Amino acid sequence: MFIHNAATFLTRPADVKTLKEELKSYTDVYFRRINKFVMLALIGAYRCVLNQQISRDTSIYLTTENGNLGDTESVLNQIYRLHSLPMPYNFINTMANTASFYVAQGLNLTGRNISISSQNLSFERGLELLKTDMDLHVVQSALAGSVDEATASESHFREKSGLLHDQVNQVDRSCWLYLRSEQDGAVGEVTAIRSFQTKQDSLQWLETHGRSYSRPLFLSFGMAIGSEEKETWKQRIRPDGEFDYIRDCGYLNATTACGVAEFVNQFKSANLLHVNKNFQDQYVILLMQCY
């Protein structure tokens, strides 16, 4: 899977008006009654295809942890508090694939259009699906993105991260890769994406395959990897440096997609090994190379 472009859109929680203005700077297409989640998806995707020749059969893999938050609240409020039928567009916008639909409509794409999630590993799982499609030769080009609104809940954040809400910056984010099966004109490639049932399995695999790494090699981590565990990985992998995109971006809830896209945009002739896990301690290792 060859990376032809990458884009990140990361911002402190933004209002719809601000996002609307941002979206206008990429397209004249008018999207009727779309919500914040859809706008985020569109902004990231439009950024990713800037100056790219994108074929109509390009597929979309939108990954998300929480999907839209705002419209679901509106719909529940309309039904349970206002005792009315929900507004049709609010109801339509509760579905996460509404966002990937508007990306397809905005960019006039008719390929596959998949919205998926997998607790803390959503982007990695999206790439696995894309790899399957490319290996089976049913998809030749794709946009793979990670879209989420900053969670509004203090309790949720505390439970998930173990950190107090006001100790960290949260982000509205939309980070995308444009990938093709063709290498011509690529800026990098995803060289491996592997799932493991345990940390031990992943370390074992890395030790078997580690000798073949190209250098320089940078190591990066997903949000669930704690500082103590990071040290273990560093000792085992002995990278040439750590790429701490979460610190560099200034936001704690940045995802793998943000890290990979930032790496593509910041580095040349370098390699990235990204380690991530979910809350059941299942691991995914992603290896990529920037030309």
Next chain:
Amino acid sequence: MKYPVYIRGKSLVCSLGEDLEDILTQVRQKDVHVDFIPLTLARMDDTRPYYRIHRNHPPQQNLETYFYEILFDTVSRAIADAALTKEDVEGLAIFFGSTSIDIPIYESYYEASDSVALDLFSRASFGYGTIVNETARHFGIKGPCYTFTTACTSSANAFLYAASMVEKGDLQKALVIGYDLFNHTGFYGFESLRLTARSSYKPFDKNRDGIIMGEACGAVILDRQRKTEQDFHYLGGATLCDNFNVTTHAETGDVIAAVIRQAMQYAGIGCDQVDAVKAHATGSDVNDRTECNGLRQVFGDRMPPVTGLKPFIGHTVGASGVVELILFTESVKRGFVPATPGFAVPDEELTVTPLIEPLPVKDGIFMLNYFGFGGNCTSLIVSNRK
């Protein structure tokens, strides 16, 4: 090298019950049971039909418990049906498809609370992936988990990707789940779109007047190894996006035709090899017309027998992929393609007449089509021909 993909185990709970033999007897006999739910929450003095699951205790007592009870019970029965060992179960990957995901649970919390919904939302869930991870934890499953949220094609796409990964050799076995439980967001949401039928389900009928929703949970185990000679196998599939409109496909049916052609090409079959088609057949005016236009583009005057299963169990939205796959394949195993109850008056505009009586069949190649909001179009091709 491509590996074979067999449907090795299955289980289902829907408005017709949870005993497969009993369910299929009702399907053969065209038995239909619909509930009527009052639109009380929206302060409307009316009811709408809905196909509800009937279990022993009322769901309102503890909805979260009820939700997981149905899910875990269905998965348990699928695992037992496939005769998986403890090691097999541990190595499973899970592909979960749903439109509502855990909205029914959120709603129950929201209804019981007066705090701000967003906070409730986040507290109730760690995100869309929660249900499938809870399932993995409950059964000791250690493979990767995927949650598909592509509206009414959710579990059809979950099946497509699970089959593709087994076929490619990335996985030995996979558990595919389609699950949508009754929720007010969907029930009142479809009403707000004026898509709900008033009394009975009549897909492809001249007098069709909309969809009737249903709740169901279905689970299948995919494996490279078949358990019995009768097991169905996956031949191919495809999915595409019609970017015409978020709620409707272009009426010409062009993308529907394209996805059907892609699925047949992948399966290596021609039009004349399709023995029957399970249509999506939602019963809404535009959707049925669009689907028939797509079918006609592909099959022309040589239309295979077509059936729609929603009059039996309702439109189970994201769950319909797996649920209708089980209903269809298990009917064929018992010697018939189900009829489409409720169909009475042909629509000259559609020029597709679904089966009005069960069609006797021994084996064959079958196409199952699914279409949904967000432009999603998915076509699956399965066979029980040896």
